[in-house]
Amino acid sequence: MNLFKRFALITRKITPIFQNKRTFRLLYHLQNKTHDDNILNEDSEYLTFSENYLNVKQGKNCYIIQPYIKWGPQKLQGITPEEQLGEAKALIDTLSSWGVEETISIPLESVDKKTLFKSGSLEKLRHNIRRHGNVNAVFINLGTLKKAQIINLEKEFGVPILDRYKVVMHILKQHASTKHAKLQVALAELYYLQRTVFNEMNVGKVEREKLKMMFQNREQKLKNAIKDLRAERALLRSKRQKIEYPIVAVVGYTNAGKTSLIKALTGEERLKPRNQLFATLDVTMHEGLLPSGLKVLYVDTVGFISDIPTDLIECFVATLEDAILADVILHVEDISSSCFEFKRKHVLRTLQDLSKKSGSDDILNKVISVGNKCDLVAKDLDFGILKISSKTDIGVDVLRMNLEQTILAGTNRRKLKIRVPAGSDAIRWLYKNATVVAEVADTKDTQFVLAEVIITHAKLEKFKHDFAP
CATH class of the missing domain: 3.40.50 (Rossmann fold)
Structure with missing residues (x-):
């Protein structure tokens, strides 16, 4: 049974539970388990060659x-x-x-x-x-x-002489843990070998053709596997859209504190931020609550870094599509860095380039920038953005409120009061399909309640059709 038939079969079985948290755990599991694990370990001749050429196991x-x-x-x-x-x-x-x-x-x-x-x-x-x-x-x-x-x-x-590309390649190989990250790193490594091997090695015509064929076969397999995963990600995104959780993608220069901020916003104790470059290589999703009680998904993404060849960045386009297509992009900046302006420009320029490659519109109008690590800089310094500290929680509550206002404006959601009979199917429907911020008895008629809700336009029209006179 091929990938899409298996996915469709599983999807039909889990459709009734798309309204709860188990959905996301299951979807994330599918995202990393449905693909054939053998692809990365195939081509033993190539693997031996790359290991010897890159000398990946020897410390430096x-x-x-x-x-x-x-x-x-x-x-x-x-x-x-x-x-x-x-x-x-x-x-x-x-x-x-x-x-x-x-x-x-x-x-x-x-x-x-x-x-x-x-x-x-x-x-x-x-x-x-x-x-x-x-x-x-x-x-x-x-x-x-x-x-x-x-x-x-x-x-x-x-x-041996190492350049920045080669060092970053070693880091990516060490940090890749999910299937998608490993596939993308494998493709980036292949591009590096294709670019350098024929220039640095003196090989005859027969050996050159043999290497060329080996590289082409490997490249085709990896691209096909990534293409399948990209299609799978599109299916997963469509399922998330049905659940209608707003998506906030958290981006920034590597080691800016993205994972630490997500932990502060969600209270998710299992998140273990690391003080390392490229600590996150694949998108991970984490549920949080905004001040009104509206549920939101935070997407942690791979960090950006300057002076990296284009083909290395392009390997992560499929992964970063989850960020590009988010409702809000939260740009985390390390304002304790003396070159934060340089890093800011690099991240925004990279976002624009990625959005063009993926066929998306200009995405900078949905970017919210925050200055992280404000506890490490003088309090009187003005950076023109909200100053926060994911370590001490300074400014995190204000950020939640700003996110809520931006999400309500950008996702066609309305905050309003609806008068419905107490204990009725209508109030139960609202709890299931909208965010009920508060519910109070109607002082004029105690058989009714006033429900303060946040609801999408589509859901509101559905409610009107089913319950409004």
């Missing part, structure tokens, strides 16, 4: 180099070399069994030189690296290095 003692352009059009605006170096160190610290031996920033005139650095800088770096006897890798914190640069620098330093 890294010497980190942060190149930076001092002036000119290639100079990166909004972030200092010191801040970039701090992020590079955080990337390495995220990897288990990896460590940082030493860090250094080196000025450049251009990133296009074959050896990247001038002769004087090369001599200094060579001396520093060889002085550390246990350095077995050099991490140059640039998005992607060219073939000639990697070859020349490995000759100079005598150890």
